[in-house]
Structure formats: C-alpha cells, structure tokens
Amino acid sequence: MLKERRAPDFWSVSRLLILCIVLIFLVYPFSSLIYQSFFTPKTKGPTMANYKDFFSLPYYYTTLFHSLNVSLIAMLTSLVLGLPLAYLMTRYNVWGRNVLHVLIIMSLMSPPFIGAYSWILLFGRSGFLTKLLSKIGVVVPTIYGKGGIIMVFTLMLYPYIYLYVSGAMSNIDKSLEEAAENLGSSKFRRIMTVTLPVILPSIASGAVVVFMTALADFGTPMLLGEGYKVLPVMIYEEYMSEMGGNANLASSISVIVVACSSLVLFLQKLLVANRNYVMTSMRPPEVIKLKGWRRFLATLPVILVVFVSIMPQVVVIITSFIKTRGPIFVKGFSLNSYQSILSRLSQPIRNTFVYSLVAIVLIVILGMVISYLIVRKKGKIGTLLDYLVMFPYVIPGSVLGISLLVAFNHKPIILTGTALIIIISFVIRKMPFTVRSSSAFLLQMDPSVEEASINLGVSPMRTFFKITARLMAPGVISGAVLSWITCINELSSSIMLYTGKTATISVTIYTEVVRNSYGTAAALASILSITTAISLLIFMKISKGKVSVV
Amino acid sequence: MAFHGGAFLKEGIMHQNVTITDVVKRYGDFAAVDHISLTVKPGEFFTLLGPSGCGKTTLLRMIAGFNKIDEGKISFDDTVINDIPAFKRGIGMVFQNYAIFPHLTVYDNVAYGLKAHKIPKEEIPDKVERALDLMQIKDLKDRKPAEMSGGQQQRIALARAIVIEPDVLLMDEPLSNLDAKLRITMRWEIKKLQRRLGITTIYVTHDQQEALAISDRIAVMKGGHLMQIGTPKDIYMKPENPFVAGFIGISNFLSCMVEKSPDPKQTKGILEEKFPVTLPLKKPFEGKVLVSVRPEQCYFHGHEGLNGTISLATFLGDFISYEVTLGDGKVIQVNEYTKETHELRKVDDKVYVQFIPEAVTIYDAASGEVLSC
Numbered sequence: 001m002l003k004e005r006r007a008p009d010f011w012s013v014s015r016l017l018i019l020c021i022v023l024i025f026l027v028y029p030f031s032s033l034i035y036q037s038f039f040t041p042k043t044k045g046p047t048m049a050n051y052k053d054f055f056s057l058p059y060y061y062t063t064l065f066h067s068l069n070v071s072l073i074a075m076l077t078s079l080v081l082g083l084p085l086a087y088l089m090t091r092y093n094v095w096g097r098n099v100l101h102v103l104i105i106m107s108l109m110s111p112p113f114i115g116a117y118s119w120i121l122l123f124g125r126s127g128f129l130t131k132l133l134s135k136i137g138v139v140v141p142t143i144y145g146k147g148g149i150i151m152v153f154t155l156m157l158y159p160y161i162y163l164y165v166s167g168a169m170s171n172i173d174k175s176l177e178e179a180a181e182n183l184g185s186s187k188f189r190r191i192m193t194v195t196l197p198v199i200l201p202s203i204a205s206g207a208v209v210v211f212m213t214a215l216a217d218f219g220t221p222m223l224l225g226e227g228y229k230v231l232p233v234m235i236y237e238e239y240m241s242e243m244g245g246n247a248n249l250a251s252s253i254s255v256i257v258v259a260c261s262s263l264v265l266f267l268q269k270l271l272v273a274n275r276n277y278v279m280t281s282m283r284p285p286e287v288i289k290l291k292g293w294r295r296f297l298a299t300l301p302v303i304l305v306v307f308v309s310i311m312p313q314v315v316v317i318i319t320s321f322i323k324t325r326g327p328i329f330v331k332g333f334s335l336n337s338y339q340s341i342l343s344r345l346s347q348p349i350r351n352t353f354v355y356s357l358v359a360i361v362l363i364v365i366l367g368m369v370i371s372y373l374i375v376r377k378k379g380k381i382g383t384l385l386d387y388l389v390m391f392p393y394v395i396p397g398s399v400l401g402i403s404l405l406v407a408f409n410h411k412p413i414i415l416t417g418t419a420l421i422i423i424i425s426f427v428i429r430k431m432p433f434t435v436r437s438s439s440a441f442l443l444q445m446d447p448s449v450e451e452a453s454i455n456l457g458v459s460p461m462r463t464f465f466k467i468t469a470r471l472m473a474p475g476v477i478s479g480a481v482l483s484w485i486t487c488i489n490e491l492s493s494s495i496m497l498y499t500g501k502t503a504t505i506s507v508t509i510y511t512e513v514v515r516n517s518y519g520t521a522a523a524l525a526s527i528l529s530i531t532t533a534i535s536l537l538i539f540m541k542i543s544k545g546k547v548s549v550v
Numbered sequence: 551m552a553f554h555g556g557a558f559l560k561e562g563i564m565h566q567n568v569t570i571t572d573v574v575k576r577y578g579d580f581a582a583v584d585h586i587s588l589t590v591k592p593g594e595f596f597t598l599l600g601p602s603g604c605g606k607t608t609l610l611r612m613i614a615g616f617n618k619i620d621e622g623k624i625s626f627d628d629t630v631i632n633d634i635p636a637f638k639r640g641i642g643m644v645f646q647n648y649a650i651f652p653h654l655t656v657y658d659n660v661a662y663g664l665k666a667h668k669i670p671k672e673e674i675p676d677k678v679e680r681a682l683d684l685m686q687i688k689d690l691k692d693r694k695p696a697e698m699s700g701g702q703q704q705r706i707a708l709a710r711a712i713v714i715e716p717d718v719l720l721m722d723e724p725l726s727n728l729d730a731k732l733r734i735t736m737r738w739e740i741k742k743l744q745r746r747l748g749i750t751t752i753y754v755t756h757d758q759q760e761a762l763a764i765s766d767r768i769a770v771m772k773g774g775h776l777m778q779i780g781t782p783k784d785i786y787m788k789p790e791n792p793f794v795a796g797f798i799g800i801s802n803f804l805s806c807m808v809e810k811s812p813d814p815k816q817t818k819g820i821l822e823e824k825f826p827v828t829l830p831l832k833k834p835f836e837g838k839v840l841v842s843v844r845p846e847q848c849y850f851h852g853h854e855g856l857n858g859t860i861s862l863a864t865f866l867g868d869f870i871s872y873e874v875t876l877g878d879g880k881v882i883q884v885n886e887y888t889k890e891t892h893e894l895r896k897v898d899d900k901v902y903v904q905f906i907p908e909a910v911t912i913y914d915a916a917s918g919e920v921l922s923c
Contacts, residue, residue, distance in 0.1 A: 009635075448649035451616055452707075454636045455643045456663030456714060463637075470653050 010461035011377055014369050019381065021366070022388050025424055029407035030391075033399070036406045037252035050252035060234070064256065067230040070146060070221070071214040074153035078210045081154060082161025083203070085302055089162070090169040092298040093289050100306050102540070107309040108159035109536055111489040111506060111528045113219025115152045117513055117521065118312030119143050120223060121319055148224040153217070155309040157210045164206030168199040174285045201272040208268040212261045216396030218492035219506075223513065231257050232398045232492060239402055239496065247406055254399040261394045313529050320526040324519035337519035345520065347501070348508040349527065355419060355504065356487040359426035363483050366427070367434035368469060368476055374435070375442040376450075393432040400429055401496030417499045425493045430486050434479035437543075441475025442468075478543035485535050489528060565592045565750040566626045566717045568613065573622035575608050575774075582608040584774035585622070593748040595741070599761040600771035601797070606754045609771075610720055613752065615639050626717060637666075642716035642749075646723040648703040650695040656682070656706055657691045663714040681713040684743070701732050708740070712747065719744070719751045725760065737764055758798045762786065770794050789911055791918045795842040802843045802882040804856075805915065810836040815923070822878060825856050829907050832923045838915040845871065845885040847909045850895075855902035858882075860895050870894060874903055 038046040054060040088094055089101065122129045123143040130140050142148070172195065180194045218232040225233060231253060238250040290298055323334040341349070374386045392400060404425055408415035415421040449471070453463040469476075491506040498507050505524050512521035568590040575583040583605040590596040598606035611617040613624055615636030623630050631639055651659050660678045669677070682688045685705040695703055704724060711719060724740070725733045741764050744751050755761050761768050762782040770777040770785060770793075777797075778790045789795035792803065806827065808819035814831040821827045821841065829841070846869075861881065862873035872884045872895060884903055895901065912922035 446647055446649060448645040448647060449651060451614075451636075452643065452645060452649035452710075453651070453662070454616075455614060455639075455641065456710070457637050457640070457666035458662075459635075459637050467651060 010459070010464070011373070015373055015377065015381060018366065018370055018373065018385065022385065024413075026388060026392070026428055029400075029403040032407040033251050033254055033403035036248050037255045039248050041246065041248065050249050051256075053249065054252060054256065060253075063229045063231050063234045064260075066146070066228055067215055067232075067257075068260070070149050070153065070230065071211050073150050074157060074214045075207050075211045077150065077154040078158040078161050079203070079207060081158040081305055082206065083165060085158070085305060086162045086165035086169060088298050088302055090166045091285065091288055093287050093295060094302055095295065095299040100302055102536075103306050103310050104159045104162055106313070106533060106536060107156065107306070108163075109485055109489075109532050110156070110313050111219075111491070111509070111525060111532070113223055113491060113506075113510065114316055114525050114529065115156045115312045116148075116220040116223040117509070117525065118315045118319075119148065119152060120513075121315055121518065121522075144224055144226045145228045149221050149228065149230075152220050152224065153210075153214045155312075156220070157213055158305070158309070160209045160213070161203070161206040164202040164209075165199055168202035169195075170285065172198055172285055177285065204268050204272050208264055211264055212394060215257065215261055215264075216398075216492065218396070218398050218495065219510065222510070232396055235398045235402060236496065239405070247402070250402055251406060254396075254402055257396055257399055258394075261396070265394055316522050317526045317529060319518065320522035322519065322522075329519065337523035341520050341523050345508055345512075345524065348503045348505050348524070351419070351502060352488050352504040352506075355423050355426060355502075356484060359423050359430065359487055360480055360484050362423070362427050363431050363434050364476060364480050367431055367438055367479065367483075368472065370431075371435045371438035371442055371472075372464065372468065375439050376447065389435055390432050392429045395429070397425075397429060397490065397492030397494075398496055400425055401493035404493075405496060416497075417502070419502050422494055422497050422502055422504070425497060426487045426490065429490070429493060430483040433482040433486065434476060437479030437482070438472055438475045441472045445471055474542060478539055481535055481539040481542065485532050485539075488531060565748060567592045568596075568718055568750060568752065569625045570609070570613075571623050571625075573609070573612060573624060574620045575605070575612060575617055576620050581774050583612065586771075586774075586776055587622075588769055588776065588779060590750060590752060592750055595744050595751045595753065595764060595766045597753045597755060597761045597765035597768045598771060599755060599758060599768050599798075600777075602756055603773075604771040605774040606756075606771050607722055610722055610752060610754045613718070614641055614643055614720055640667075640714070640716055642711035642714060642719040644704075644707045644711050644719070644721045644724045646726060648700075648707045648727075650703050650706050650710075652694070652696055655692055655694055656687065659695065659706055660710045660713050663710060667714055677713055678709075681709040684712070685709040700728050701736065704728065704736060708743070712743070712749070717750065719749050721751065721753045723755055724753075726755070726757070733760070740764065762798070770797065772797075788920075789842070790920055792840060792842065792913055793918075795911060795913075800845055800883055802845065802848070804841045804843060804880075804882070806839050806841050806912075808835060808837065808839055810834050822856060822876060822880065824877075827907065829912055830923050831912060831921045833921070835914070835921055839921060840913040840915045842911045842913065843882075843905045844909075845883040846887075848882070848884040848903050848905045850884065850886070851902045851904045853902060855904040856882075857900065857902050860897050860899045860901060863895055863897060865894065872901075874901060876903075 037050055038048070040047060040049050043049060054064075085104075089097060094100065119127075120143065121127055123140050124130065127143075133140055143151075176198070177190055177194055180190045185193065216232060218236065221228070221230045222233050222236070229237075235250045235253050235257070238246050238253065319329075320337050321333045321335065322329050322337075323332045324330065324336055370385060370389055374382050374389075404421055405416060407413075408421060415424070445468075450460075450463050450468055453467045454460060458466060488504075489506060490504070491510060494504050494507050495510060498504065503511070505528055509521045509524045509528075512518075512524065570586060570588050570590075572585050572587050573583060574581055574585055586605075586609060598609060600606050608617055612619050613631075615631070615634065619632050623632050625631060651662065654662065657678055660681055661674050664674045664677060679688065682691060685708055687702060687705045687709065690698070690702060690706075695706060698706075707724070721740070725736055728736060737760060753761075753764065762785070765782055767779060767781055768785050769779045772793055778785060778794045780788070780790075785794060785798055789798060789801075792801075795801040796803070804821055805823075806819045806821045806829070807823075808817050808829065808831070811817045811834065814834045817829050817831045817835065819827055819829055819839070829839070856876055858874045858876040860872050861875040864871045864873075867888070869885045869887045872886065873881055874884055875881050882903065910922065911920065913919065914921055
C-alpha cells in the first residue's frame with residue numbers, strides 16, 4: 001500500500017478557523033479596549049490618567065460604589081427570596097407547582113428593563129397607582145433611585161437563585177439525609193450539616209450570577225436611577241455624550257467593570273473549590289404531601305412572590321391596549337398603540353428578528369463545532385477556546401458594545417453603524433448558551449459511538465454530521481432557543497452600536513420611554529414578551545428538562 | 551485497506567496476521583504501552599489480559615487507529631498501518647458499551663458500514679439479513695435499539711462489526727456489561743462465530759476465566775509490559791513469573807531457603823522456616839525461592855507437613871475451599887473435592903498441609919526466574 005499524504009484533517013482546519021474568528025472578533029476588540037484605556041485625547045503616549053481620574057474624582061468613583069452597593073444588596077435580597085422559594089417548591093406539594101415554575105422562569109427571561117418600565121407605569125411620577133393612591137391621600141415612596149433599582153433587580157434576578165438551588169436540592173440523594181437522621185441528627189442539624197453544605201456550590205453560583213447580572217445591567221438603572229448613577233450607565237454616557245464623548249475614559253471604566261466581575265468570579269471559584277460534590281441521585285428526595293391549610297401556607301408565599309415578579313409583564317401587556325392620544329393615555333381600550341408602531345416603527349421589529357435569526361444560524365454552526373472541539377478535542381487549544389468563548393458571559397453588554405466600537409471604527413476593519421456589528425455582538429455574547437448546552441449533551445454522549453462510525457469506514461468529518469450532530473441536536477436546539485431569547489431582548493450592547501436604521505425593538509422601547517411615548521413602548525414590549533414566552537415554551541418542550549436555563 | 555467484497559461469511563477465508571513490533575504509547579512521561587512486540591497468527595483468537603491500567607485497551611485502540619502509535623509499528627501481513635487513518639483500516643470493532651447508533655434502526659445500524667464501504671445497493675439487504683440471522687436477531691430488524699437489552703445490543707454490535715467482512719476483529723471487553731449468566735452464553739457464541747468465520751480476533755478482557763475459556767493464546771499484561779504469552783494451559787500451568795501465577799487463578803506463595811545440591815532435581819530446602827522439603831529444580835541453586843502452589847495442588851496429611859488451623863471453610867458444591875492460617879500467621883488456600891471426601895473440616899481444626907512438589911512452580915525470589923522443571 002502506498003503511504004498516503006495526510007490530507008489536512010477536518011478538525012485541525014476547523015480549529016484553526018474558529019481560532020481566527022475568536023481572535024478577530026473577541027480577542028482583538030478586548031485588546032483594543034484595554035489599549036484605548038491607557039490613552040487620552042489630550043496627551044500623547046500611554047498614560048494612567050484615565051484610571052487616576054476615575055479613582056480620584058468623586059463623580060466617577062461614587063458610581064463604582066453605587067454599582068457594588070446595589071449589586072451586593074440585590075444579591076442578598078435575591079437569596080432571601082430565592083432560597084425559601086426553592087425549598088418550598090422542591091420539598092412540598094405546592095399548588096400549581098409546574099405553572100409556578102414556568103412563571104418564575106418567564107419573569108427571569110423577560111426583557112431586562114421591562115420590570116423597571118412597568119414599575120414606572122404603576123408607581124412612577126405619573127403612574128396609575130401613584131395617581132390613584134394620591135387621590136385618597138396616600139403618598140407612595142419613590143420608585144426612583146437606589147431603592148427602586150434594588151427592588152427591580154431582586155424581582156428580576158431571584159429566579160437565578162431559585163433555579164440553581166432547586167436544581168441542586170432535587171439532586172440530593174434522599175439516603176444522604178436519611179443517613180444523617182439514622183446517625184442521630186435532628187432536622188435542623190441535618191439541614192445545617194448535610195443539606196446546606198451540599199448545595200452551597202449551587203447557592204454560590206446563583207449568587208454570583210445575580211451579582212454579575214446586576215452589575216452589568218444597563219436598562220434598569222438607566223430608567224430608574226435618575227441621580228443614582230452606576231457603571232454601565234456611566235460608560236454609556238461617557239461614550240455617547242453629545243458634548244464629545246470620551247471613548248478612552250469609557251474604556252477604562254469598562255476595564256474596571258470587567259475587573260470587578262472577574263474578581264467576583266474568582267472569589268466564587270475559591271469558595272467552591274473542592275466542594276463540588278458529584279451527586280448521583282438514585283432516589284430524589286420525596287415531596288412532602290401537605291393537606292388543607294398547611295398546604296395553603298406553603299403555597300401562599302410562592303404565589304405572592306411569583307405574582308409580584310410576573311406582574312410587570314402583565315401590566316405592560318394591558319397598557320399596550322389602553323387608548324392613547326399622542327403620548328397621553330386616555331380612558332378605554334384600543335389597538336392604536338399597535339397601529340402606530342406598524343406605521344412608524346416596523347423597521348426595528350424587522351431588524352430584531354432578522355438580526356437575531358442570522359445570529360442564531362451562526363451561533364448554531366459555530367457553537368456545535370466549538371463545543372465539539374472543547375469536549376472531544378481536549379488539549380491546550382481546546383481549553384483556551386473554552387475560556388475565550390465563555391469570557392463574554394461575564395462581560396457586561398455595554399462593555400462588549402464599546403470594545404467592538406473602539407476596535408472596528410477604524411482601519412483595517414470598519415463596521416461601526418452596520419447591521420453586521422450588531423449581529424457580531426449577538427453572536428459573541430449569546431454563544432455561551434449554545435456552547436454550554438451542546439457541551440452538556442456531548443459530555444453525556446459516549447465517544448465510542450463516534451468511534452464505531454469511524455471504525456466502520458466513515459471519515460471523522462462525515463461522522464460528525466451523520467452521527468454526532470444528530471445526537472447532540474436536542475442540546476444544540478435548546479441552547480439556540482436560549483440564545484435566541486436573549487438576542488431579541490438584548491439592550492445594553494445594541495444601545496451602543498445602533499444607528500437610526502439598525503435600531504432593534506429593545507432599543508426602540510428605550511428611546512420611546514425616554515420620549516414619554518409609553519403606549520408604543522408598551523406595545524413593542526408586549527411583542528417581545530409574547531415572543532419570549534412562546535420561545536420559552538418551545539425550549540421546555542425540546543429540552544425536556546435536560547437543559548437548564550441557567 | 552483491503553476490504554474484500556467476496557462471498558460473505560464464507561467459512562475459512564485466509565485472514566491476516568497482525569504483527570506488533572516494539573510499540574510505545576506515551577501520555578506525558580508515562581508509558582501506557584512500553585515496547586511491546588507480539589504476532590497474532592491468521593485466524594487466531596488472541597486475548598490481551600491484565601488488570602485495569604495495564605495498557606491492554608490502549609494497545610487495542612492503537613491497532614484500531616484511535617490512539618497514535620508513538621514508537622514502533624503495527625502491520626497487517628506486510629502492510630504497515632501506522633499512518634492509515636482509523637476509518638480506512640477496515641477493521642471490525644466491538645466496543646465495551648456496544649456503541650450502537652441510537653437514532654438508527656437495527657437494520658440501519660448493521661447496514662451503516664456497508665454503505666460507507668460503497669457496497670452496491672442491491673447487495674446490502676442480503677448481507678445485512680445474513681449477519682442478523684447469524685446473530686439470531688432477525689426479528690429485531692426494524693426496531694430502534696433504545697429499548698433493547700444489553701445482550702441484544704451486543705448482538706447488534708457483533709453483526710455490525712462482522713458484516714463488513716473485516717480482516718481483523720477487535721473486541722474491547724465486550725461482555726463486561728452483561729450479567730454473569732449471559733456473559734457465559736455470549737462467550738460461547740463469540741467463540742463459535744470466530745471459529746466459523748476464521749477471522750483473526752484480538753480480544754481484551756480483565757476477566758481471567760473468560761480469557762482462559764475463549765482464547766487460542768493469551769498475552770498477560772501489566773503496567774504496559776508483556777508478562778507472558780501462551781496458550782491458556784501454559785499460562786495456568788506454567789506461569790513464567792509470580793505476577794502471572796497470582797493473576798491467573800489462585801496461587802499460594804510460600805518462601806523456602808534451598809541449599810545447592812549435586813542433583814538439582816533433589817534440592818533440599820526449608821519451607822516457611824520449619825518444614826523440610828525436596829524440590830525438583832532445573833539447575834543448581836542456593837538461596838531464597840518462592841514456591842507457588844495452587845489450592846488444588848495442596849492436600850491435608852494426617853500428621854506431617856505445614857501445620858496450621860482452619861480459619862474459614864467455604865462449601866462450594868463441587869469442592870470445599872479452606873483458608874488455613876499457618877503458625878507464622880500466613881494464610882493459604884486449600885481445596886478439597888467433594889467427590890474425594892465428604893468430610894467437612896471445622897474452623898479451628900488443626901491440620902497439616904502438603905503439596906505435590908512436581909506440580910508446583912518455583913521462582914528465584916530475587917529475580918522471578920522460573921527454577922522448576
């Protein structure tokens with residue numbers, strides 16, 4: 001037999017290609033960001049001036065305190081709300097458990113600023129309930145500022161705690177607690193010495209996600225903050241300011257934000273290190289069957305929390321049908337908000353769906369190949385890819401937005417103002433969802449199935465498409481639906497990247513709210529909410545509980 | 551790689567030999583397979599046997615093409631296969647966990663390799679049918695494998711591997727996931743199938759009984775090295791080193807100090823520091839030796855021999871297994887066959903143990919070299 005020349009094999013080529021893409025669209029923008037943060041428009045050569053300014057001028061450094069303050073408190077309040085909820089839902093026969101579970105996920109997946117917006121509609125300066133209550137002489141505490149931001153964050157983010165912890169709680173093998181009981185532990189002791197330590201890693205993960213999401217959120221503090229400024233808002237204002245924005249200073253603030261979230265992530269890893277317990281739940285814990293008023297007592301707190309957290313979306317949908325005259329609501333219901341978005345704002349709707357769809361196609365293709373490279377083709381490059389691809393997960397959208405701007409607003413690649421740059425931001429930021437859920441499926445798949453195919457004479461590339469891709473499809477699709485939901489709801493990066501022609505629904509809702517055009521904003525938000533809800537139901541149908549939304 | 555499209559399942563086709571020359575597989579500094587050489591004859595049923603981590607599966611996967619060969623070469627007849635990618639090697643393989651394609655029917659699973667090998671469409675159904683027939687799973691043809699038992703999946707895996715008429719068949723612990731009874735049934739079926747097709751087969755297992763029952767020859771491996779190659783009888787009766795003696799079956803190791811004697815066949819020694827014995831050695835030797843005695847080579851004597859007390863008696867039907875604790879605390883195993891004796895000894899009974907010196911294997915305690923004839 002002739003010794004054949006080794007053709008470059010499929011996976012080496014894919015690896016190289018993916019690495020190039022990651023270098024151009026991820027590493028390059030972030031390097032540019034860091035690079036820019038050491039320059040100022042006035043001075044020549046690299047300087048620490050931006051950082052010096054940030055840490056010496058109260059105007060800047062107070063925002064850092066504000067950010068850390070609201071994120072930390074929101075994390076604690078989310079724990080206070082999420083932990084008992086997870087306990088009640090996993091251990092007791094709460095009424096309507098499945099419906100409540102879906103509603104909790106829906107309140108998490110709502111457009112990120114709808115909570116804030118809806119609370120403004122109710123309790124804002126000219127909110128429905130503010131006016132109603134003031135007629136009978138009740139003065140509602142202000143919704144604006146720190147308290148309001150924390151409240152909205154809590155109601156939006158406690159589902160993370162709930163999902164992480166209830167996932168862990170239903171994975172505890174029953175015999176673990178039985179063993180503790182058998183060894184003479186009281187119920188309280190059991191919870192403190194067995195249950196809690198075992199679910200601690202999940203609590204920590206949930207808490208960190210809450211903290212980082214709160215730290216990164218732009219919409220809520222922008223709408224509610226008023227005088228209370230946080231970092232993402234500052235980045236936006238520094239860059240967008242009509243008085244000639246300062247991209248360099250915005251870059252340094254971005255670097256500081258990333259440093260904060262990386263630090264928190266690092267602390268979590270430190271806390272959880274060596275405490276991850278692999279649990280093979282042979283016998284999940286039993287659900288205690290309560291009867292009568294006890295069952296009611298267990299259900300009541302859950303229903304209350306879920307009701308308050310899902311209310312913003314209901315309020316927005318109802319609002320969208322209220323008759324308007326210009327920007328002002330009048331008595332009665334009508335479809336005129338929808339009519340006016342059809343005539344005036346159909347472009348953003350089209351943009352949202354087209355951009356998200358294109359992004360999803362790219363995410364699916366790249367995500368499948370990347371997760372295969374990470375899971376199956378281990379080694380240094382696989383590990384590097386894993387870190388790089390997951391990196392945007394911890395990056396606030398506004399930071400991603402600004403790094404794309406500083407990287408692609410000059411030669412060799414100019415993309416600013418195009419639809420492409422928004423699509424790229426979607427792909428980079430939402431890819432982790434698909435990569436993670438595909439990887440989870442791939443990890444459960446026995447590699448010998450692929451080896452069997454290769455052994456039977458099918459090349460590795462064709463094996464990937466004929467066997468691997470088919471078998472990991474549920475994981476890919478579930479992840480893609482999550483990527484899709486977060487794409488259509490994306491605000492914080494799009495708001496930096498859009499121009500008049502490339503505005504998306506989220507961006508338009510924001511601008512409409514700023515223009516006090518509450519009716520059209522509500523109609524657009526309803527479209528997002530409904531699309532999200534439908535997508536979420538599809539996700540649950542496909543993933544069959546195998547892929548978690550968090 | 552040669553893939554002969556000749557008459558399917560014709561019995562007694564000449565198959566290829568597999569020659570492994572000085573191959574090495576490294577993971578970092580660790581050599582999982584360390585300079586191994588062996589030749590598998592055409593049509594032979596050859597087993598790689600050893601404890602987990604001995605390198606047997608690594609070696610098998612090197613032959614299959616899933617592990618790179620770091621050093622040395624592997625050839626089929628005269629063809630070196632080192633640089634042929636796995637999918638072009640034309641080897642049949644059966645995986646430990648079957649690796650059935652879950653999204654395909656049984657028929658499509660078996661037809662998969664035929665399509666890949668570009669067998670004319672009209673010949674495929676016939677070949678698949680015959681393979682399914684051979685494995686007695688014809689009636690499962692249109693079903694999906696998900697709801698099938700381990701035994702059925704194993705049959706599908708076998709049918710899928712042999713249908714492409716490979717030159718060499720590799721099996722990676724194919725029976726380890728089956729229950730004990732089915733394992734023995736499938737063992738015979740695999741053996742008969744291999745005989746009938748005359749296909750060169752390399753089989754990996756950690757189960758020494760399975761290896762003894764199924765193989766023409768066995769290679770015992772440990773820590774990436776070959777310990778012994780031989781027929782099942784040789785491996786059991788003439789283990790070339792204490793490791794093989796201990797790994798295959800049960801062996802009692804007794805220490806013995808011997809003196810040089812003019813006739814090595816009559817070497818005198820003191821067993822376990824007190825019991826005088828005469829051992830047949832193949833050459834003069836002086837010093838410490840290791841006597842390896844199988845439980846069935848031991849017997850109880852009325853008043854002479856190694857004295858000890860019975861510490862455990864297990865009745866196993868055809869024989870009784872006794873654990874005897876010798877005076878110095880060493881524990882040995884002695885078997886008595888129920889067709890020879892009906893007397894069941896009791897725990898704490900004082901006994902004297904002897905063995906047939908001609909049957910045992912004797913090693914140089916320092917080097918492990920075989921000293922018995």
